[in-house]
Amino acid sequence: MSFDVGAVRGQFPILSEIIDGKPVHYLDNGASAQTPIAVLDAVRTYETTGRANVLRGVHRLAERATDAYENARVEVATFLGVAPMEIVFTGGCTAAINLVAYSYGSLLKPGDRILLSELEHHSNIVPWQLLRSRAGIEIDMIPVTVDGRIDLEKLPDLLTRRTKLISLAHVSNVTGALVDVGAVVAAARTVGAKVMLDGAQKAPHGPIDLPSLGVDFYVFAGHKAYGPNGIGVLWAKAELLDAMPPFMGGGSMIGRVTFAETTWAPAPRRFEAGTPPIGPAIGLGAACKWMRVLDWTGAHAHEMTMVQHLMDGLQKIDGARIFGPSGLQNRYPVVSFMLEGVHPHDVAQTLDSFGVAVRAGHHCAQPLMDRFDLDGTTRVSMAPYNNGGDIDALLTGVRHAAKTLR
């Protein structure tokens, strides 16, 4: 049976909005995805029937809240194929990377090396630069190929015995390219390095079997994966979490506090200081459950059909050029392009007048823009609820921009 886009769209109330007389063509999913009714209901249920703080209270509402919060952890763990106690809720994906950079980073020694790539989001660059300033570690960088993929042929030459961690985007937020995780993990093992994946752009495209990937850390954002904002996930192998010191101090993350000495709670509590984002976590749990039951084989085929439709349409527009993989293999539905003579912001602003929402600019990947001497790109990022009408509206808008702005 073919993928029923209409049935999926019907679960996202915002897609039926009319704004300034135009339907919503939401193609900025890479920035934030929309939220289905199942997630809204889960958050509403918590807020209206079980709102309380978690873990500490003995009253019934506290028990409801704690159950819902811990069930969300189980849902996220199931989505990733891992144990619930290896799931740490954070304030977001950036917060999760900073947690690793601070906590795991504190175990590193001056001269140890972190290997990143040229296409990383700033959130997977700057925390390591902060660590470099604090701890004297070194940062190496894997270059990118002309079609916007991490050039893994360069990987062996960049690995050293001092390389302790390779941290890469699972899917590029600019080019949509999927990294060859198997090759990265195999190379990392030759020098004993750990591997972390930034799954911000991968998690919104279905469940992930982390044990089969063989990585050591995985992070993703709730709001890009159909969940609320203000919630993110860090997964790490239990032995790593056990070895890592706390990132932030406060309530809930302690064993026993005295003025002389404080001991830490075991993971994941050790990394969840203070009152966690309870409602957002519950919403993310619902989002993971929603994603688990979606037909991802059909959804992915549908997404790639839209990618092909988009690329075919752009190729017919004079001066439009795709930045990223030209094919459909090993990619996800994030497509960047440039329109010669028109700045990406002006393309995006014009598209807005057609009811089309996209992102334009450097996409928090300035080193990648510098590498290709780009002012920025216009980025189309799709989700399973998008349809051919969204792409048609976008192509109409790009043609209009080409005609009127140059």
Added chain:
Amino acid sequence: MSDQLYQDRIVALAKTKTGAGKLANPTKSARRDNPLCGDRVTIDVRLDGQGRIAEIAHQVRGCLLCQASASALSSIAVGRDAAGIAVARHDAERAIGREQGEAAEPFSAFAPVAAHKARQECVLLPFEALKDALS
């Protein structure tokens, strides 16, 4: 909404590229980046003995609004000192609705930007760069 933003006068200002380029021997230069969108403006000025702009040139790596603003600014800059440029900035701020009052030419062209708060910094970035160059 955005069709109204890109009115002919703004597009025309951008296309005139008044002052686009570099000066061979600038008295001062400054570059400003907008960290949110990545727009970048570099401005060169040659000053006379009284601190007035004798010659100006700009390089813009940015959107049409930023290009149009740099053109408009360059078209009125010669003969002005820092105080005179501050007066022009008030006109730009009036045009985009950040200040009360009527904007003088050529900045009145930017009136459609008043409805697009996220794009107002694009108009002001060349002023920021020139302010740095004159400081």
